[in-house]
Amino acid sequence: MPNGPLMIIGGAEDKVRKPTILKHFVALSGGRDARIAVIPTASSLGREVVDVYDALFTKFGAASVEAVRPETRDQAHDPALVKALDEATGIFMTGGNQLKLSSIVCGTPVGDAILRAHERGAVVAGTSAGASIQSSHMVAFGVGGATPKQRMTQVAGGLGLMDGAVIDQHFDQRNRYGRLLMIVAQSPQLLGIGVDEDTCGLVEDVAGDAVMRVIGKGAVTVLDGARMVSNAHEAKRSAPLLASGVVFHVLPEGSVFNLSTRTLVPQEPGVDLEDAHELAEASRDLRQLVRDIAAADATPAAIRRRLKLRRTPSPPADPTRDQSPTQPQGDIS
Amino acid sequence: MPNGPLMIIGGAEDKVRKPTILKHFVALSGGRDARIAVIPTASSLGREVVDVYDALFTKFGAASVEAVRPETRDQAHDPALVKALDEATGIFMTGGNQLKLSSIVCGTPVGDAILRAHERGAVVAGTSAGASIQSSHMVAFGVGGATPKQRMTQVAGGLGLMDGAVIDQHFDQRNRYGRLLMIVAQSPQLLGIGVDEDTCGLVEDVAGDAVMRVIGKGAVTVLDGARMVSNAHEAKRSAPLLASGVVFHVLPEGSVFNLSTRTLVPQEPGVDLEDAHELAEASRDLRQLVRDIAAADATPAAIRRRLKLRRTPSPPADPTRDQSPTQPQGDIS
Structure with missing residues (x-):
């Protein structure tokens, strides 16, 4: 023993x-x-x-x-x-x-x-x-x-x-x-x-x-x-x-x-909670993107609109603010 | 420079x-x-x-x-x-x-x-x-x-x-x-x-x-x-x-x-003064021994006597103490 x-x-x-x-x-x-x-x-x-x-x-x-x-x-x-x-x-x-x-x-x-x-x-x-x-x-x-x-x-x-x-x-x-x-x-x-x-x-x-x-x-x-x-x-x-x-x-x-x-x-490195949260969000976005492409609904404007809706639930989406620097810009493909 | x-x-x-x-x-x-x-x-x-x-x-x-x-x-x-x-x-x-x-x-x-x-x-x-x-x-x-x-x-x-x-x-x-x-x-x-x-x-x-x-x-x-x-x-x-x-x-x-x-x-190791002194004394003894052998005066008793004389200058050599543990013992060859 x-x-x-x-x-x-x-x-x-x-x-x-x-x-x-x-x-x-x-x-x-x-x-x-x-x-x-x-x-x-x-x-x-x-x-x-x-x-x-x-x-x-x-x-x-x-x-x-x-x-x-x-x-x-x-x-x-x-x-x-x-x-x-x-x-x-x-x-x-x-x-x-x-x-x-x-x-x-x-x-x-x-x-x-x-x-x-x-x-x-x-x-x-x-x-x-x-x-x-x-x-x-x-x-x-x-x-x-x-x-x-x-x-x-x-x-x-x-x-x-x-x-x-x-x-x-x-x-x-x-x-x-x-x-x-x-x-x-x-x-x-x-x-x-x-x-x-x-x-x-x-x-x-x-x-x-x-x-x-x-x-x-x-x-x-x-x-x-x-x-x-x-x-x-x-x-x-x-x-x-x-x-x-x-x-x-x-x-x-x-x-x-x-x-x-x-x-x-060696121990498993610790995971930063903020990192983990960001990664999870990015994953969700990517999965949605795949679905959008599959549904042939993948124009840049549609994607931007969708991302915007998900990330800033209020105030409601305002198309004139699409180009603000906190929003994804340009083509996503 | x-x-x-x-x-x-x-x-x-x-x-x-x-x-x-x-x-x-x-x-x-x-x-x-x-x-x-x-x-x-x-x-x-x-x-x-x-x-x-x-x-x-x-x-x-x-x-x-x-x-x-x-x-x-x-x-x-x-x-x-x-x-x-x-x-x-x-x-x-x-x-x-x-x-x-x-x-x-x-x-x-x-x-x-x-x-x-x-x-x-x-x-x-x-x-x-x-x-x-x-x-x-x-x-x-x-x-x-x-x-x-x-x-x-x-x-x-x-x-x-x-x-x-x-x-x-x-x-x-x-x-x-x-x-x-x-x-x-x-x-x-x-x-x-x-x-x-x-x-x-x-x-x-x-x-x-x-x-x-x-x-x-x-x-x-x-x-x-x-x-x-x-x-x-x-x-x-x-x-x-x-x-x-x-x-x-x-x-x-x-x-x-x-x-x-x-x-x-690495530095040269320091030399202990006591070590150095003992080594010098042993060297002198060995040189004398070489001279003794060359002079065919190398019976164990003669060598013991000589070493004793050198190491304990006073009191004068006493043959009855030859076997004391502080004296060299046995053959030296």
Whole structure:
């Protein structure tokens, strides 16, 4: 059975006005049958955070919402917590401090239960810190800035729901190009994934490939350093890094990106409503023209009169205005 | 004769502690023979700005410093100003409001004199607004942010000292990835060049190619959208833009980049001093070994003794410590 969907949310997802992402999570988790486990361990306000998500997920129709809240590695061995995760159809990890979350759950029965849930097809979602922890390599902490500089961020181990990647969040809002790029410069085998606030990368298993669809207000930025040239091994202190030949992809809502092949999946281009309307009208005109010709009623004057009637239903047709520039002119044959 | 050097400075260049960039400008302009024209038109404090640069360039040894300060398009037709530019070996455009600068000088005799100076080999430098104006297309104004969004910035015409490019400044410090990327998404034929503060892209004509060397504390970021996929023609309002397959190059001090071919020019890798020292020591040891063998004095014990003497001059050699793990062990042949 394929791995379950991952929802990588960049933090500050809308909870009130347009809670698209959170609704999507409940729907994917089974809607009325969704059994949701909320892990608020990253947060210093775990209890209050659970209350918020409990209210929301219940409002969006989930069958049950349970808190799984280890606060120590010891508690992350609690069989009751493991059982709650094993029975969940959707797991939601909240924001906060990802290093707190990862250092409490990674390599414990609770951590293993999250991986197991993913493997059996359950949805695993996380926002902010809960997004960071999903990749094999995790941004532990660091500073903002557009230019990558040596030592501007620290990498720790993540849960590894997504291998060969490093996820960053609040990407646009906290200006994290630099730190994600520093990590990719030091580890070009890792795909850098930066997720904006109120934005979600929904990753699903499609014939063995990890395919991401973007939902929400911002964009997901993917940094691919496969062919990059860098001086990361010799840059001193906090020097800016050489990072030449990085390929990047800024992906707004509706974009689909194959993370396994590192390529954009082309989508049907959108159709402009005005274009469509004009085209439909032209089609009708042409069909009428064909009928007119068939009926041998195809003198230019007759056609002009007919077009005029169709396009300007009022005021009634006025033969003296036939030559106005808004009317079709000359022979139509 | 090849075009003169361009110095594209990202603003806030160091003027006191380590004024590398400004010294470089005076040296390139001829040092003791440098005749410098300062154009402070972008600034609302033109007179004071001229005083600062006058003091600095004089201190760095320039022969003369003259202000060329049109404040209206009419003044930009003043033959006295044109003459000052025609006689300059270096032109320096200050920071301020690039749209003020460009709308006063572009397409006037003063603007033409700057282009002419470049063509006859003079140095043209500009910082902040004075950097922006150098490209054919200019960021007029806009907002910060990492993710490119429709309408986040406005493009105006620049001087065109550099064709097919758009230059942005204060790049890292004001988080301008998004707006530069928006422009490249809308105009993929333009190379986006983002320059950090206290950093300079020095562009020279090398056999017909524009080759840029980076000087200073930060980095120059180049965005190449030649093969990008974007939805810029249909994105609504302030929606984030799809920008997939953009290649970028973050270039710190010492990097060299060919802007014409859009490729990094490889540099000799730096040599680590400690590595070099160890290698020199190993070389000496090997030469001694060769001499020992030639002298038929090459028993393992004799070699160990000799190496030991050389490596640990004090305390004096102690035969009982020959097997310590820091000593060479076993046969050396």
